[in-house]
Amino acid sequence: xxxxxxxxxxxxxxxxxxxxxxxxxxxxxxxxxxxxxxxxxxxxxxxxxxxxxxxxxxxxxxxxxxxxxxxxxxxxxxxxxxxxxxxxxxxxxxxxxxxxxxxxxxxxxxxxxxxxxxxxxxxxxxxxxxxxxxxxxxxxxxxxxxxxxxxxxxxxxxxxxxxxxxxxxxxxxxxxxxxxxxxxxxxxxxxxxxxxxxxxxxxxxxxxxxxxxxxxxxxxxxxxxxxxxxxxxxxxxxxxxxxxxxxxxxxxxxxxxxxxxxxxxxxxxxxxxxxxxxxxxxxxxxxxxxxxxxxxxxxxxxxxxxxxxxxxxxxxxxxxxxxxxxxxxxxxxxxxxxxxxxxxxxxxxxxxxxxxxxxxxxxxx
Amino acid sequence: xxxxxxxxxxxxxxxxxxxxxxxxxxxxxxxxxxxxxxxxxxxxxxxxxxxxxxxxxxxxxxxxxxxxxxxxxxxxxxxxxxxxxxxxxxxxxxxxxxxxxxxxxxxxxxxxxxxxxxxxxxxxxxxxxxxxxxxxxxxxxxxxxxxxxxxxxxxxxxxxxxxxxxxxxxxxxxxxxxxxxxxxxxxxxxxxxxxxxxxxxxxxxxxxxxxxxxxxxxxxxxxxxxxxxxxxxxxxxxxxxxxxxxxxxxxxxxxxxxxxxxxxxxxxxxxxxxxxxxxxxxxxxxxxxxxxxxxxxxxxxxxxxxxxxxxxxxxxxxxxxxxxxxxxxxxxxxxxxxxxxxxxxxxxxxxxxxxxxxxxxxxxxxxxxxxxxxxxxxxxxxxxxxxxxxxxxxxxxxxxxxxxxxxxxxxxxxxxxxxxxxxxxxxxxxxxxxxxxxxxxxxxxxxxxxxxxxxxxxxxxxxxxxxxxxxxxxxxxxxxxxxxxxxxxxxxxxxxxxxxxx
Numbered sequence: 068x069x070x071x072x073x074x075x076x077x078x079x080x081x082x083x084x085x086x087x088x089x090x091x092x093x094x095x096x097x098x099x100x101x102x103x104x105x106x107x108x109x110x111x112x113x114x115x116x117x118x119x120x121x122x123x124x125x126x127x128x129x130x131x132x133x134x135x136x137x138x139x140x141x142x143x144x145x146x147x148x149x150x151x152x153x154x155x156x157x158x159x160x161x162x163x164x165x166x167x168x169x170x171x172x173x174x175x176x177x178x179x180x181x182x183x184x185x186x187x188x189x190x191x192x193x194x195x196x197x198x199x200x201x202x203x204x205x206x207x208x209x210x211x212x213x214x215x216x217x218x219x220x221x222x223x224x225x226x227x228x229x230x231x232x233x234x235x236x237x238x239x240x241x242x243x244x245x246x247x248x249x250x251x252x253x254x255x256x257x258x259x260x261x262x263x264x265x266x267x268x269x270x271x272x273x274x275x276x277x278x279x280x281x282x283x284x285x286x287x288x289x290x291x292x293x294x295x296x297x298x299x300x301x302x303x304x305x306x307x308x309x310x311x312x313x314x315x316x317x318x319x320x321x322x323x324x325x326x327x328x329x330x331x332x333x334x335x336x337x338x339x340x341x342x343x344x345x346x347x348x349x350x351x352x353x354x355x356x357x358x359x360x361x362x363x364x365x366x367x368x369x370x371x372x373x374x375x376x377x378x379x380x381x382x383x384x385x386x387x388x389x390x391x392x393x394x395x396x397x398x399x400x401x402x403x404x405x406x407x408x409x410x411x412x413x414x415x416x417x418x419x420x421x422x423x424x425x426x427x428x429x430x431x432x
Numbered sequence: 433x434x435x436x437x438x439x440x441x442x443x444x445x446x447x448x449x450x451x452x453x454x455x456x457x458x459x460x461x462x463x464x465x466x467x468x469x470x471x472x473x474x475x476x477x478x479x480x481x482x483x484x485x486x487x488x489x490x491x492x493x494x495x496x497x498x499x500x501x502x503x504x505x506x507x508x509x510x511x512x513x514x515x516x517x518x519x520x521x522x523x524x525x526x527x528x529x530x531x532x533x534x535x536x537x538x539x540x541x542x543x544x545x546x547x548x549x550x551x552x553x554x555x556x557x558x559x560x561x562x563x564x565x566x567x568x569x570x571x572x573x574x575x576x577x578x579x580x581x582x583x584x585x586x587x588x589x590x591x592x593x594x595x596x597x598x599x600x601x602x603x604x605x606x607x608x609x610x611x612x613x614x615x616x617x618x619x620x621x622x623x624x625x626x627x628x629x630x631x632x633x634x635x636x637x638x639x640x641x642x643x644x645x646x647x648x649x650x651x652x653x654x655x656x657x658x659x660x661x662x663x664x665x666x667x668x669x670x671x672x673x674x675x676x677x678x679x680x681x682x683x684x685x686x687x688x689x690x691x692x693x694x695x696x697x698x699x700x701x702x703x704x705x706x707x708x709x710x711x712x713x714x715x716x717x718x719x720x721x722x723x724x725x726x727x728x729x730x731x732x733x734x735x736x737x738x739x740x741x742x743x744x745x746x747x748x749x750x751x752x753x754x755x756x757x758x759x760x761x762x763x764x765x766x767x768x769x770x771x772x773x774x775x776x777x778x779x780x781x782x783x784x785x786x787x788x789x790x791x792x793x794x795x796x797x798x799x800x801x802x803x804x805x806x807x808x809x810x811x812x813x814x815x816x817x818x819x820x821x822x823x824x825x826x827x828x829x830x831x832x833x834x835x836x837x838x839x840x841x842x843x844x845x846x847x848x849x850x851x852x853x854x855x856x857x858x859x860x861x862x863x864x865x866x867x868x869x870x871x872x873x874x875x876x877x878x879x880x881x882x883x884x885x886x887x888x889x890x891x892x893x894x895x896x897x898x899x900x901x902x903x904x905x906x907x908x909x910x911x912x913x914x915x916x917x918x919x920x921x922x923x924x925x926x927x928x929x930x931x932x933x934x
Contacts, residue, residue, distance in 0.1 A: 302791055302799045305783065315773050318735060319765070320787040321756030 097374055104418035105386070112411045116403055126403045133396025134389035140396075142278035146350060148381075148388030150175065150359075152287040153342035154366030155373055155380035156294045157209075157335040163298065163375050164331035165311040170216065170231025171339045172363025173238030174209040178340025180242060181208030182347040183250070183354040186265025197268040201348050202286065202341060209340015210333045212238065217332030221325040227332070235363065243356045250354065261355035271349035283345030288381070290338060295377040297334075307331055339363065365391075368416045387412065433458045433621065434479075434590060439488035441474050448474040450645040451488070456590060461612060461622045463632040463653070465665055466642035467720060467888075467926075472625050475642070476592050479623075480512045481505040493589075511583030512592040515599065517575050521568035525550055528567050529582055553581045557611055572699070573604025577611055584620070591615065592623045597631060598722060599699060609635050627665070627720050629658040629927040641665055658929055659920065666890065666923030676874055679898040681710035685851050685882035686732070691741035693727045693906075701727045703906040704741065707884075711850065714873065714883040715911060716897030720926055721888045724906040726768060729855045729886055733765045734758035746850055759788045764849035768856045770840040777829035781821060784828045785810040785843050809846070817842040818868075834865030841872060852876060852883045858892060870896060890922065904928050 113123035134144045154171045161168035181204035189200065216230035247260035254263065271281045298304035309317040310327045318324055346358055369387050373379030394408035434456040441449040449471045456462045466472045477483045479490065481499035489496050492508060499505050502512070519528045526547040536542050547563035554561045559577055567575060576596060583591055593612075597605045612622055612635055624636055632639050633653060641648040641664040648664045686709040693702035702724045709715045719725055730736035732743060734755040743751045750758055759765070767773045775784050786795045786806055794805040810824040817838045821831060828836065837857070844852070854873065858866040873896060877883055886903075887893050893900055894914065901911040902925040909925055 300801055300803075302796045302801065305790055305801070308779070309776060309787075312778050313772065313776055316776055316787070318755060319733075319767060319774050321754070321759050321791070323754070323756075 097379075100422065101372065101374075104415050104422075107418065108411050108414035111414055112407060115410070116407065119403070121401055121403055126397050126401045129397040129400035129403075130390070130393035130408075132393075133400075134393035138275065139278055140392060142275060142280035143392045144385065144389045145280045145284050146388075147391050148384040149281075149284045149287050149345055149349070150342035150362050151366055151369045151384035151387055152284075152381055153290060153338050153345060154362055155369040155384050156290055156377060157338035157342075158366050158370035159373070159375045159377060159380055160294060160298070160307065160338070161331055161335035162370060163311045164307040164327065164335075165314070166217070166220075166328055166331045166335065167228045168213065168216075168231050168332065168335045169228055169367070170213060170234050170336070170363065171342075171366050172359050172361065173231070173235040174212045174336040174339035175343040175346070175359050175363055176238040176242050177212040177336075178205035178209035178343025179347045179354055179358055180245065180343070181205045181340060182269075182344035183262050183265060186269035186348060187250075187263050187353075189266070189269075191266050191268045194268045194270075194272075197266070198271060198348065201265075201269050201344050205340040205344025205347075206337040207340070209343060210337035213332045213336020213339070214329070217329045220332075221329050239356075242354065242358075246354055246356055252353070262353045264353045265348065269348055270352060271345065279350060281345075281349035283349035286341070286345065290341065291377045291381055294338070298377065303330065339366075342366075365412070368412055371419050372415055433493055435491040436475070436479065437489050437491070439475065439478060439485045439490075441478060441483060441485050443474075447645050449478070449485070452642070452645075452647050454640055454647065455650075456621050456623055457638075458621055459616055459619050460637040461616060461624055461635055463636035463639040464623060464625045464642065465627065465629075465632055465639050465661060467627055467665060470642040470665075471645040472642055473594070474645075476512065476594060476623070476625055479505070479510060480592065506583075506586055506588070509587055509589040510592070511586065511588035511590070512594065513576065513579045513583060513596065515595045517579050519567045519575055519579060522566060524564050524566055525561060525570070525578060526563040528578060529563070529585070531582070533586065549585065550578075550581070553584075557581070557614055559607070559611075571601075571604065572599045573601070573607050576600070576604075576608065580611060580615075584615075588620070590621045590623065592625065594625045595627075595722075596624070597626070597628065601699075605631075627927055629661050629665075629924070629929060631928075632661065633658060658927075659924060662924040662927055662929065663920050665927065666919060677878070679713040679877070680880075681713040681898075682880060683711055685709055685711050685746060686884065687742075687744040688728075688732070689742040689744070691728075691731060691743060692739045693724070693731060693736060694739050695727075701906050702731070702738075705903070705906065705908045706741075707901060707908055707911065709851070709882045709884055711882045712877060712880045713898040714877050714885055714896050716893035716900045716914075717884065717886040717903050717908065718890055718893045718900055718922055718926055719886075719888065719903035723903050725855065725886045725888075725903055728903070728908075729765070729767060729853055732758075732853055732884070733763060733767075756788075756791075759847075762848070762850040764844035764847060764852045766837075766840055766844055766852070766854040766857050768859070770857075771833065771836045774840050775828050775836065777827065779828055781814065781819075781824045781826055781828055781831070781839065782806050782810040784839060785813050785824075785846075787843060789847055813839065813842040813846060817872075834861050834868075837861060837865060837869065841869060845872070845876065850881060852881055853886070854883065855886045856888060857885070859887075859889065890919075890926075894919075902926055 116123040116126050134140050154175065157171060158168060182201040185201045185204040212234060215234065216227040219225040219230060220227045246262055250262040251258060252261055252263040271283050274280045274282055298308065306322045306327050309320060309322055310324055314324055342362065347354060351358060365387060369383045370380060373383035390408050390412060394405040397403050398405050436452060436454040439449050439452040452475055454475065464472050474483065478485050481501045481504050490499065497508065526543050529550050530541060530546040550561065550563040557577065559574065561574060580591065596608060600608060615622055626632060636653050638650060638652050639661065640650040641661065643665060688705060688707045690704040690706055691702055692704060695701045705728060707715065717725060727736055731738050734753050734757065738751055742749060745761055745763060750761060786809065789795060794802055796802060807824065813819065814821060814824055819835045819838050821835065831839065858869050873883060885893065885896055897914050899911040899913055900917055900922065902909045902922060904925060905928065
């Protein structure tokens with residue numbers, strides 16, 4: 068009576084590997100559902116916009132125009148999507164491994180710090196080398212920041228959700244302190260709280276002249292391939308997924324639950340750290356307070372909407388990136404507040420979660 | 433004061449209660465005795481309003497009633513104390529006592545009065561308790577007592593105690609019996625649900641024996657004895673003819689010496705358990721579930737730490753090895769509920785075919801899978817064990833229970849183990865799958881492998897084992913060769929009787 072089902076986590080979102088036709092049908096179904104939830108969310112928001120006395124069609128036109136209507140808009144969509152892909156990959160690994168990493172924001176900030184340190188304090192060197200070093204630095208800083216909650220959970224059974232969230236605040240304050248103290252750029256005429264600029268060889272090259280889209284996007288795509296490979300083709304990925312779906316059976320299967328959880332946090336934080344690196348080396352070029360407008364939290368929506376699947380994350384990140392870019396032009400053009408877009412994003416996530424819960428209930432009954 | 437007439441309850445294809453007649457008189461302690469799955473819990477859950485009977489009626493204090501839910505049962509004066517207590521550990525005794533009752537001083541709680549009430553009852557029952565102590569600080573016996581008096585204070589006239597002694601020490605059990613005696617003095621009735629003979633003899637007035645969903649008999653305790661009760665409870669009328677070659681035991685594969693295991697609540701789940709198993713033989717461990725079998729199997733496979741004693745497999749001590757290390761020593765393990773404890777229902781059959789060897793060649797090299805090898809391996813298992821599926825890429829959850837179990841067995845045996853540990857390997861399976869698994873295990877025995885069969889199903893134990901030992905309350909008896917086994921004796925031991933004692 069009342070034996071706790073330890074292996075049932077909050078959401079169970081695993082996409083088992085299918086092949087051939089099964090894969091195709093399965094993905095079509097997933098895609099169909101994704102589109103359906105977007106359309107439903109758009110319709111609900113449209114009703115709310117029209118209640119506010121604005122023509123929703125005009126508003127959505129402005130939204131699309133803003134994100135896809137010009138080279139600049141498209142480039143901005145990709146710029147926004149890039150950190151979301153890295154972060155979404157990190158969340159994907161964490162959630163599939165049963166670790167609820169909510170600390171993407173903090174890990175991003177630490178990754179940004181790592182990339183800045185390597186970009187600012189190392190001498191000029193061949194760009195490929197410098198960028199590779201920055202990437203490694205970002206990964207390591209992010210991974211170590213995530214290692215803390217992983218370690219505490221492993222050793223003391225603390226709740227990683229609480230600790231990762233708390234570490235987000237710590238990271239914010241740490242960066243604020245560094246850019247207004249030890250790392251502050253004092254060469255400026257009027258010193259502002261930001262670091263010195265990274266040297267030329269550490270800057271990620273732009274992909275299209277006169278836009279902000281940078282080669283970090285290509286690195287993000289490569290990372291997608293790496294994560295997909297880890298999850299689908301390696302022993303590590305197998306163990307991560309095993310722990311995520313059924314800890315009892317994983318323990319039975321000779322998998323060390325604690326070590327796997329720790330590695331999951333390292334990887335998850337590392338990819339989040341790469342998001343920070345790409346923001347510094349590709350967009351800002353110096354470290355400053357508030358470089359993440361809550362990307363770490365948005366990435367949870369990205370990962371869930373992407374079905375916790377690395378490839379799904381790419382499309383999901385582009386979608387959310389486009390929404391955020393378009394939201395600004397929608398506000399400018401027809402006066403719909405950007406907050407409306409958060410509503411839309413929230414609805415999409417609710418639909419995704421609702422579906423998984425219903426699916427699970429159907430299975431258990 | 434209670435009559436349950438012709439109660440039947442069917443779950444899917446299983447008739448859990450078959451026209452049961454059961455009565456309890458005022459002021460008596462009535463034992464409901466039976467093995468696991470005899471239908472005790474179903475009957476009590478019907479009485480407590482958790483299930484509705486398919487047929488039959490309940491008469492309570494002279495009127496026919498329908499009990500829709502536990503709340504109704506409580507209002508009518510029927511209370512149940514479950515094996516797993518429903519107290520809130522971080523609340524104090526007094527806070528737990530007033531839980532789910534209305535306060536006389538709403539909206540405020542009247543904790544003082546509750547504390548005083550607890551103290552008064554404690555005095556009556558001669559129990560030492562501090563009403564302001566947290567429940568988590570109390571021993572299991574006192575917690576149970578608190579649960580009982582809480583039920584009393586809600587006006588219970590009939591208390592159902594479901595396997596109440598399973599979590600208690602002998603001293604706590606003795607205290608529980610004193611409490612029960614006092615309850616009877618107060619004119620309450622107690623329904624004592626158990627599989628233990630001694631306790632039935634010790635504390636109860638009458639006993640109703642259930643077997644396979646039917647009432648065997650209701651007798652006065654003073655007119656019977658443990659032997660007779662054991663026979664009625666186990667009641668085998670089927671005789672086995674064991675159609676197989678005699679065992680040919682060789683070297684000792686598994687040696688368990690005086691192993692102790694303490695559960696988290698400091699309950700001693702395994703007490704100096706010892707056994708020895710040789711290659712080419714099957715040792716059956718019979719016992720009612722919850723007597724330490726699960727912990728024994730887990731300890732042998734590295735999933736459970738032991739607090740004393742020694743486990744030796746193939747001459748090497750494995751007491752403190754990890755599950756992976758034990759598995760690499762050639763130990764196959766089919767745990768209880770293998771479909772969820774030893775397989776991933778959301779993984780494909782292919783991926784399930786490599787559990788416990790996914791880290792080794794040929795399935796992986798440098799941490800990367802060799803998908804061709806895995807696919808070949810899965811095909812071999814599916815073909816070799818006649819597992820019914822359309823493709824090895826299907827998810828494991830698409831398999832039927834029998835096929836799932838076959839997959840686990842096939843996988844475990846494919847690792848050419850020296851020692852096979854199987855817990856309830858055929859529980860819930862249909863006859864065909866059962867037979868297949870029996871044949872396979874006997875085949876492994878012929879190949880000279882050592883097999884430890886832990887099962888709550890006595891038929892299964894009798895069918896397969898060369899020697900049989902009984903586990904009861906964490907102790908394992910001496911083993912008896914199967915041809916010298918007296919079923920009555922085994923049933924007697926499973927219910928706590930001492931070996932060779934009359």
